[in-house]
Amino acid sequence: MNNSEDVVDFVHNGHKRYLPHLSIDCVIFGYHDQQLKILLIRYHDQENWSLPGGFVERREALTAAAHRILYEKTRLTNLFLQQFYTFGDSPIRLDHIEIQNNHNKVYAKANVAISDDHWLSKRTLSIGYYALVDYQAVTITPEFLVEGYSWVDINSIPPLQYDHNEIIDKALVTLRSQIYQQAIGQNLLPEKFTLPEIHSLYESILDRQFDRRNFRKKLLALGLVTQLEERRKIGQHRSPFLYAFNPEIANKPFEAGAMTAF
């Protein structure tokens, strides 16, 4: 929604197009500067940041909706995207007064008011999806009602709107448990990466330290990555080797317990 007319149309006709009482919220993980980050957005006249989200079209498959919403925000397709939980317990999801008030501030920018029985004022459950994206590849799309975007370190997430902090917590727990079954790194790193890069990525995700030598040994023993002949120039210091994921091994879920530790 890039202009005021689109927004007005959405407010007036969205209920015909989208399923009511239901939204999708996306926890978009990216990795940059040795830190695991999440993409947050701030809507017009809102103090708190939120997760990017959207609605499900009436005849759209749920997974397709999540991919569409992600595409609208990041212009990325074919990314790693996974549903992790559906949120419908928080008081904010039972009583809608706060949501209605916030909506009224946001949509004031397009001069529309949200009445008490408007479809956007109704109780809304949210289906949580998390995505792993290559930070560098994301193109933020400006939207009329969105005043700011920010990649925030997972250790410095501020208080967010509604139950979004809870959603992020659950996404992180899920991500951490998936890391031993899937080659998570593949989706967060560029095609070629150095050992220190993937090493510190895993340390960020799991929030603990691993021995450099053992970490490399394990990755190679699993056949997950291959060491290339190239090195990357990093200026002042010794040039580290580049590595790449082995698609055959990285693209299938690991056998039970293949990766239990580093």
Next chain:
Amino acid sequence: MNNSEDVVDFVHNGHKRYLPHLSIDCVIFGYHDQQLKILLIRYHDQENWSLPGGFVERREALTAAAHRILYEKTRLTNLFLQQFYTFGDSPIRLDHIEIQNNHNKVYAKANVAISDDHWLSKRTLSIGYYALVDYQAVTITPEFLVEGYSWVDINSIPPLQYDHNEIIDKALVTLRSQIYQQAIGQNLLPEKFTLPEIHSLYESILDRQFDRRNFRKKLLALGLVTQLEERRKIGQHRSPFLYAFNPEIANKPFEAGAMTAF
């Protein structure tokens, strides 16, 4: 819903009481006769069996709704209940003709017809919950529209209505991955149980064999269970010792990797 009037009221007024487009389906696991089983139900005039399910009241927390539905079916409270996925991709969940036809057969028993724009004819996403119950403790509650209940071995699940086979598959995958983080057995076994019982339970859930000696060693090493002094009389053969879960250890999630294998 125990009689025709309740059903008629539900069909006519359910849309005021429940959220539209959304249901909860429950995969209820029980253990009996050395086999892991699932509780299925068959509605009036339906050929295929289904998962027990229900709807979410408009101002009811999601978790509360799941517990209520489970209680209505089994009369059990405080059971282990966990959300595992929300289903909205299957074609059956986009196009509702088949669902409407089936509903018309079912509700014919109460002499009500479901029109094309009736709330029960709309596209419905389903939130999947799985429950672990003590088989012996379940009291099946008869319902007007339900013609049969059955505990079915997970290895002999017949083709079910809609995408319910897919829901069960996902529940099983989730259960199997949770077994290493939670003392799953605690919810499926009576308070006191024998080693052969819990041994074969784990074999059923994970669909593989474990060495008796190693299995016992691991359980005791984790402190998960305690051997009691009592034995159980099992007739013709040697009386096995009884065991009980250690609540302090069994009730908290295991540390990462505590239980990676047997």
Next chain:
DNA sequence: TCAAAAGTGTTTGAGATACACCCATGT
């Protein structure tokens, strides 16, 4: 006494963990 199920201990090997010194690079 026999059939069926339960009880029990030791050995082996794989893999996780711990650990420290040398090398490359630009300033």
Next chain:
DNA sequence: ACATGGGTGTATCTCAAACACTTTTGA
């Protein structure tokens, strides 16, 4: 030359895996 980060190998220890005979019980 030096500061900074990158590269590499070995020894130990823990724990999973493999394995078979004896005991109990009622018919």
